[in-house]
Amino acid sequence: MITKRGVVILAYAWVCTGIGRPSAENALKDAFLHQGPKIENSLELGKLVLYFSDSADFTLLPLTEAPSAHKSQKSYFFPQTKVLGSEVLKTIDRISRVRTAWYSVQIAVVQKPIEGVRVTITYDPEKIEVADQFFDSIQLNKAVEVIFYNKELKKKLITGAQVPLLRRAANEKKKYGVIVDCGHGGKDTGAVGYGQLQEKEVALSVGLRLAQLLEHQGITVFLTRDRDTAVPIDIRTSFANSVADEADLLVSIHANMAKNEAARGVETFCLERSLFFPLADEPDKKFAQCVSRLLDDRYMNSKLLAQQVQNNVLSCTQKKNGATCDRQVKQAVAQILLGTQLPAALVEVGFLSNKHEALLLRTKSYQQALANGICNGILAYLREIA
Ligand SMILES: [Zn+2]
Known part of the structure; x- marks a missing residue:
C-alpha cells in the first residue's frame, strides 16, 4: 500500500502537468455524512465517508480565497474521477446542503484543469479539527474518511484531564438503552431470495420482536425504523448518534444472500482497527494515542457484543434449524457500524438464497427464535461490561 504522502505528491504532479488518462476511469460510487452526537463530550462531531471504484487517492488543493475570520477550509481533489449515477449526484447534493453549527461540506x-471531484470542508477552526484516513470496504471499494474532531475535547484529552465520554463513562446511567436497526426498508428491499422473500421483511419482523423482548427487560429501545419505510444510512446514524447519551449499543439486523445456494448459517460483523490506515499525519502523538485508546475500547466492546449475539443466535435457533452453521464473527466496514459512535454489531441471521433457511426465515416462530437469540446476546454483553 502506498503511503499517503506518496499519493499526495503523485496526484499533485498530475494537477500541475495536466498529464493523465484522457477520461476518468475512477468513480465516486457513494458518499455519506454522519453527524455526530450533539453533546459536548463527543470526540467525533461528524464524519464524511467517500467510496471510490478504484482509488481514493487525493491531493490537498491550495486555497485561493480566504474564508471568513471564523472559518477555515480544507479542500481535497480526487483526480481522474467521475460521479457514477444520478443517485450519487443526488446524495452529494444533499450532503452539500447539510448545515451544522461547526462544519459544512461541498x-x-x-x-478543469483535469476531470475530478473536489471536496471542500468549511469549518470553525476553534471548534473543529479535520483529519482523514483510508480503508477498504466490505465490497472492496476504496474509501476515504474525513473526521471532524471536537477540538476542545482534544485539548482536554492531551492535557490529561479526566473527560467523561458519553454517559456510560460519566456514570450517570439509570437505565440501559439499545438502538435496534432493522436493515433496508421501503423501496430498498435488500436481498430477495427463495420464494421472493425480501430481506427488509425479515429484518423488520425480527427487529420488532427484539424491541419487545428488550422492553420487557426494562431496556429503552430506539428503532431506526418501525415500519416498511426507506431510511438512508446517514439518517439512521445521525439518529443513533443523537440518542448516544441514552443508549449503550447498536445492533443492526440483516439477512444474507449468496450465489452458492448451499451457503447457510449465521455471521456477525463488527469493526476492528486493522481495517483502517492509521492517522499517519497526526503531528500530535499524544492525541493519536488518546484516539487509539478510545477506538480500541469501542472496538473491543463491539467484538464482545458481536460474539455474544453470534453465540446466542446460534444456540436459540439450533433446535429449529439443525443445518445452521457458525460462520463466526468477522471484521468488516459496514456503513451503519462506521457511522455509529457506540459499540455496534451487524448480524446476518441466515441466507435468503438457501431454500431451507428461507422457508424458516419467513415463519414467525423462527423470527421469534432469532429475536430471542439477539436479545440474550445483548443481555449477556451488558452483564459482561457492567
Ligand atoms: Zn442487508
Whole structure:
C-alpha cells in the first residue's frame, strides 16, 4: 500500500502537468455524512465517508480565497474521477446542503484543469479539527474518511484531564438503552431470495420482536425504523448518534444472500482497527494515542457484543434449524457500524438464497427464535461490561 504522502505528491504532479488518462476511469460510487452526537463530550462531531471504484487517492488543493475570520477550509481533489449515477449526484447534493453549527461540506464535479471531484470542508477552526484516513470496504471499494474532531475535547484529552465520554463513562446511567436497526426498508428491499422473500421483511419482523423482548427487560429501545419505510444510512446514524447519551449499543439486523445456494448459517460483523490506515499525519502523538485508546475500547466492546449475539443466535435457533452453521464473527466496514459512535454489531441471521433457511426465515416462530437469540446476546454483553 502506498503511503499517503506518496499519493499526495503523485496526484499533485498530475494537477500541475495536466498529464493523465484522457477520461476518468475512477468513480465516486457513494458518499455519506454522519453527524455526530450533539453533546459536548463527543470526540467525533461528524464524519464524511467517500467510496471510490478504484482509488481514493487525493491531493490537498491550495486555497485561493480566504474564508471568513471564523472559518477555515480544507479542500481535497480526487483526480481522474467521475460521479457514477444520478443517485450519487443526488446524495452529494444533499450532503452539500447539510448545515451544522461547526462544519459544512461541498462536493463538486470539476472538468478543469483535469476531470475530478473536489471536496471542500468549511469549518470553525476553534471548534473543529479535520483529519482523514483510508480503508477498504466490505465490497472492496476504496474509501476515504474525513473526521471532524471536537477540538476542545482534544485539548482536554492531551492535557490529561479526566473527560467523561458519553454517559456510560460519566456514570450517570439509570437505565440501559439499545438502538435496534432493522436493515433496508421501503423501496430498498435488500436481498430477495427463495420464494421472493425480501430481506427488509425479515429484518423488520425480527427487529420488532427484539424491541419487545428488550422492553420487557426494562431496556429503552430506539428503532431506526418501525415500519416498511426507506431510511438512508446517514439518517439512521445521525439518529443513533443523537440518542448516544441514552443508549449503550447498536445492533443492526440483516439477512444474507449468496450465489452458492448451499451457503447457510449465521455471521456477525463488527469493526476492528486493522481495517483502517492509521492517522499517519497526526503531528500530535499524544492525541493519536488518546484516539487509539478510545477506538480500541469501542472496538473491543463491539467484538464482545458481536460474539455474544453470534453465540446466542446460534444456540436459540439450533433446535429449529439443525443445518445452521457458525460462520463466526468477522471484521468488516459496514456503513451503519462506521457511522455509529457506540459499540455496534451487524448480524446476518441466515441466507435468503438457501431454500431451507428461507422457508424458516419467513415463519414467525423462527423470527421469534432469532429475536430471542439477539436479545440474550445483548443481555449477556451488558452483564459482561457492567
Ligand atoms: Zn442487508
